[in-house]
Amino acid sequence: DTAVSQTPKYLVTQMGNDKSIKCEQNLGHDTMYWYKQDSKKFLKIMFSYNNKELIINETVPNRFSPKSPDKAHLNLHINSLELGDSAVYFCASSQDDPGKGDYNEQFFGPGTRLTVL
Amino acid sequence: DQQVKQNSPSLSVQEGRISILNCDYTNSMFDYFLWYKKYPAEGPTFLISISSIKDKNEDGRFTVFLNKSAKHLSLHIVPSQPGDSAVYFCAASARMDSNYQLIWGAGTKLIIKP
Numbered sequence: 001d002t003a004v005s006q007t008p009k010y011l012v013t014q015m016g017n018d019k020s021i022k023c024e025q026n027l028g029h030d031t032m033y034w035y036k037q038d039s040k041k042f043l044k045i046m047f048s049y050n051n052k053e054l055i056i057n058e059t060v061p062n063r064f065s066p067k068s069p070d071k072a073h074l075n076l077h078i079n080s081l082e083l084g085d086s087a088v089y090f091c092a093s094s095q096d097d098p099g100k101g102d103y104n105e106q107f108f109g110p111g112t113r114l115t116v117l
Numbered sequence: 118d119q120q121v122k123q124n125s126p127s128l129s130v131q132e133g134r135i136s137i138l139n140c141d142y143t144n145s146m147f148d149y150f151l152w153y154k155k156y157p158a159e160g161p162t163f164l165i166s167i168s169s170i171k172d173k174n175e176d177g178r179f180t181v182f183l184n185k186s187a188k189h190l191s192l193h194i195v196p197s198q199p200g201d202s203a204v205y206f207c208a209a210s211a212r213m214d215s216n217y218q219l220i221w222g223a224g225t226k227l228i229i230k231p
Contacts (some may be wrong), residue, residue: 042222108160
C-alpha cells in the first residue's frame with residue numbers, strides 16, 4: 001500500500017491553463033506539505049497544513065492554492081500556469097506536533113513532474 | 118541565501134569502500150539534521166537523523182557525524198553497495214514560531230562503481 005500518493009505523475013499543459021495535483025496519505029498523519037523541486041534540484045517548501053489549518057505559506061504566488069478537504073488529502077491548485085512553474089512537485093506528510101518538541105520524519109510521495117509549454 | 122549547502126553535486130565510490138557525503142549549514146538554531154535518499158522518479162525517503170545535542174548517530178552501514186563548532190555534518194556509508202547509488206539530501210530542522218520547517222541542501226548524487 002502506498003503511504004503518500006500523488007496524481008498525476010506527469011502533467012504537460014499549456015501556459016495560462018489551470019491545473020490541480022492531488023495528494024493523499026494513509027498514514028494517519030496530521031501535517032501535510034507541498035514542495036517544489038526546481039531546476040537547481042533544491043527542495044523548497046510551498047505549503048503545509050496541520051489539522052486543516054495552513055501553518056506555513058512561503059512566498060509562493062497566489063496562483064498556487066492548497067486545498068485540504070480532510071486531513072488525509074492536500075491538493076494543489078495552480079491557476080494561469082507560467083513557464084517558470086515547470087518543476088517536480090512533491091507532497092509529503094508527517095506526524096509533527098509543533099507544540100511537543102521532537103521532529104519526526106516526513107514521508108514523501110513519488111512526485112509530479114509538471115511541464116508548462 | 119543557502120542555509121544548508123552540499124557542495125559536491127556528485128561523488129563516485131568503488132563498491133565496498135566508504136562513501137562520505139558532506140553538508141554545511143549556517144544557522145546555529147537548527148535542532149535536527151536529517152539525511153534523505155532519493156532514487157530517480159521517486160520521492161525522497163528518510164535515511165537517518167541526528168539531534169543537535171549529539172555528535173554521532175549510527176544505523177547499520179550508515180553513520181552521521183555532527184561537528185557543531187564547524188557547522189558541518191557528514192554521512193558515512195560503509196561498505197558502499199550498488200543499491201546505495203542515489204541522490205542524498207541533507208536537511209536541517211528549525212522551529213519557526215510554533216512550526217517546524219525543513220531546510221534542504223541541493224543534494225549529492227552518489228554513484229557506486231562495481
